[in-house]
Amino acid sequence: MISRHGPAATVRPVDASMGLLNEIVRRPVEPEYAEAAARAARDGGPEPTERRGGTVVATLAVTVLLGLGLSAAAVTLRTPDQSVLDGRRLLEEEVTSRSARANELEEQIADLNAEIAALQQTALAQDGSNILDVLTRYQAAAGGTVVTGPGLLVVLHDAPEAQEDPDGADHDSFVQDLDLQILTNGLWSAGAEAVAINGHRLTASSAIRSAGQAILVDLEPMIGPYRVEAIGSPADLQTGLATSAAGRHLALLRDTYGIVTEAAVRDDLLLAAATGTVLRHAAPDWSGNHDIVMPSTTPSPSAPAAFRLDPNGERSAL
Amino acid sequence: MIAVLGLVIGVVVGLVLEPTVPAALQPYLPIAVVAALDALFGGLRAMLDGIFNDRVFVVSFLSNVVIAALIVFVGDQLGVGSQLSTAVVVVLGIRIFSNAAAIRRHLFKA
Numbered sequence: 001m002i003s004r005h006g007p008a009a010t011v012r013p014v015d016a017s018m019g020l021l022n023e024i025v026r027r028p029v030e031p032e033y034a035e036a037a038a039r040a041a042r043d044g045g046p047e048p049t050e051r052r053g054g055t056v057v058a059t060l061a062v063t064v065l066l067g068l069g070l071s072a073a074a075v076t077l078r079t080p081d082q083s084v085l086d087g088r089r090l091l092e093e094e095v096t097s098r099s100a101r102a103n104e105l106e107e108q109i110a111d112l113n114a115e116i117a118a119l120q121q122t123a124l125a126q127d128g129s130n131i132l133d134v135l136t137r138y139q140a141a142a143g144g145t146v147v148t149g150p151g152l153l154v155v156l157h158d159a160p161e162a163q164e165d166p167d168g169a170d171h172d173s174f175v176q177d178l179d180l181q182i183l184t185n186g187l188w189s190a191g192a193e194a195v196a197i198n199g200h201r202l203t204a205s206s207a208i209r210s211a212g213q214a215i216l217v218d219l220e221p222m223i224g225p226y227r228v229e230a231i232g233s234p235a236d237l238q239t240g241l242a243t244s245a246a247g248r249h250l251a252l253l254r255d256t257y258g259i260v261t262e263a264a265v266r267d268d269l270l271l272a273a274a275t276g277t278v279l280r281h282a283a284p285d286w287s288g289n290h291d292i293v294m295p296s297t298t299p300s301p302s303a304p305a306a307f308r309l310d311p312n313g314e315r316s317a318l
Numbered sequence: 319m320i321a322v323l324g325l326v327i328g329v330v331v332g333l334v335l336e337p338t339v340p341a342a343l344q345p346y347l348p349i350a351v352v353a354a355l356d357a358l359f360g361g362l363r364a365m366l367d368g369i370f371n372d373r374v375f376v377v378s379f380l381s382n383v384v385i386a387a388l389i390v391f392v393g394d395q396l397g398v399g400s401q402l403s404t405a406v407v408v409v410l411g412i413r414i415f416s417n418a419a420a421i422r423r424h425l426f427k428a
Contacts, residue, residue, distance in 0.1 A: 032378070033360075037369035059372050060324040066379055067328020068337070070354050073347040075332070076339045 045073075113275075117145075140194070143203040143274035147194040151231035151269045152238060154183060158224045159258035173226055174258050177210040179253060180217075183228055184208070186246020190237045192230035194271050198222050201274040234265040319398070321400040322361070323371040349403055353386035354379060356410045359417035366424040386410070 139145045141146040157163070159173035184195050184202060195202045200217050207218060214221040231238055241247050241263070254257040337345060339372030357379040364370045386406050 017404065032366070032373055033364040033369045033376040034372040036374050040371075055372075056320050059376060060321045060327075062329040062376055062380070063324030064331070066354075066376070066383075067325040067330075068332040068335075069328075069383075070325075070337055071329040071332025072337045073351050073354075075336055077347050077351065105352065238403045 001247075030038070047213045076165075093148055098312070110275075143194065143201045144213045146269065146271065146273050147231055148270045149190070149193075150234055150265070151229060152187070152234055152241070153264045153266045153269065154187075154228040154241075155229070155251075155264075156180070156183070156224065156226045156228070156260045157262075159259070163224075173259070175259055176214060176216070177208045177215050179249065179259070180208050180215060180226060182246050186241050186244045186249075187228070187230040187237060188246060190240025192232040192237060194231045196229045196271040198227055199272060200280075201271055203274045206274075207287040229269050229271060230270060231269050236264070238265065258306045265275075319370075319372070320418040321375045328427045343411045346390055349386045349390050349406055351388070351409050352407055352414075356413050356417075357382045359414050363420050364423075366421060382410075 012083070024204045027307040120135075121132070124135065136145065140147060141289070156175045156179065158175055159169070162173040184197070187195055197208070198216050200220055200222070207216075211221070214223065216222070241250075250261045254261060293296060346352075357375070360378060361370060361375040389406055390399060390403045393399040
């Protein structure tokens with residue numbers, strides 16, 4: 001594209017369609033320079049000096065302004081927009097401080113819950129009725145207290161190809177919410193007294209859902225491997241799980257999708273209390289007798305040695 | 319020569335004062351700078367050719383910047399802003415390269 005034939009004058013006939021390219025490539029210098037030079041040579045002699053003074057001032061003024069504009073533009077284009085950087089830094093700071101505050105508040109909630117439980121203990125124990133027994137039994141069933149005892153630990157791993165290449169692997173080679181639902185239902189029907197997934201205690205109103213690739217248990221996201229702990233009679237749990245639909249489902253997962261399941265008997269499982277229990281209804285009881293009539297329950301012969309841990313860390317039977 | 323002197327003074331003053339460009343003009347700054355560069359290189363080549371003229375230089379500088387910004391503005395209104403600015407940048411870039419090659423030939427006789 002560089003002109004090898006010198007300035008504009010060329011003897012070759014110029015094709016009409018090449019006009020634009022020729023215009024761009026062969027005449028990049030304003031032809032007015034050449035015309036002005038030719039005119040000056042034609043007119044001859046230096047320009048009259050009395051006109052030069054005004055032209056000089058005007059030229060100087062205009063070019064100073066142009067230079068000012070040019071450097072202003074260059075400076076403005078070079079610096080990144082300060083307001084954008086400031087805004088982002090402000091957001092970062094706010095995110096960190098709010099997260100710290102949220103953690104603080106969560107710890108406060110845990111402390112207050114423990115305090116409430118302790119006060120409840122002492123108040124109800126002094127009452128003399130069977131309220132405390134009823135409460136502890138219901139709480140243990142509902143997942144509101146820490147429970148420890150023997151049981152079964154089932155660990156579900158994603159398929160090996162899913163672990164190596166999470167983005168490209170087939171959706172079916174990941175553990176899904178359906179698998180955890182079937183497993184926990186199988187454990188409940190096999191006689192589990194308390195079930196927790198990755199340390200999160202399940203209650204009667206717990207939900208296990210999928211959101212994208214993450215499994216949400218009660219709105220808490222979890223990633224594999226998934227540790228499902230169930231407190232109950234280890235023998236009953238094992239046989240119950242193996243012979244039920246849940247056991248068949250786990251075998252299917254292993255054979256078809258490569259999802260690995262490990263089951264082990266444990267003597268001393270400790271399940272935390274569920275944090276999501278909400279007080280929905282309270283009514284004062286002004287009658288003198290606070291005894292509660294319990295529905296008759298026959299203790300099952302294979303009742304496991306599950307204990308309830310009160311806030312002071314002492315074990316008491318359920 | 320007066321024009322070049324004035325330009326240099328203006329650039330120095332601008333670097334010292336660092337004026338802020340109004341936000342409405344900011345989208346047209348890049349194309350204005352490229353057009354100004356084209357006029358500068360044209361003037362430099364004319365100077366080396368020995369046919370430099372103050373008036374032509376100032377007029378070409380001003381008209382380049384104004385017309386380039388105007389083309390981009392009209393393109394924005396019509397919705398072809400990026401394509402038109404690409405075309406302007408292509409043309410100015412070719413001219414800058416041609417002038418630079420001629421200047422190189424003058425300076426280094428190569």
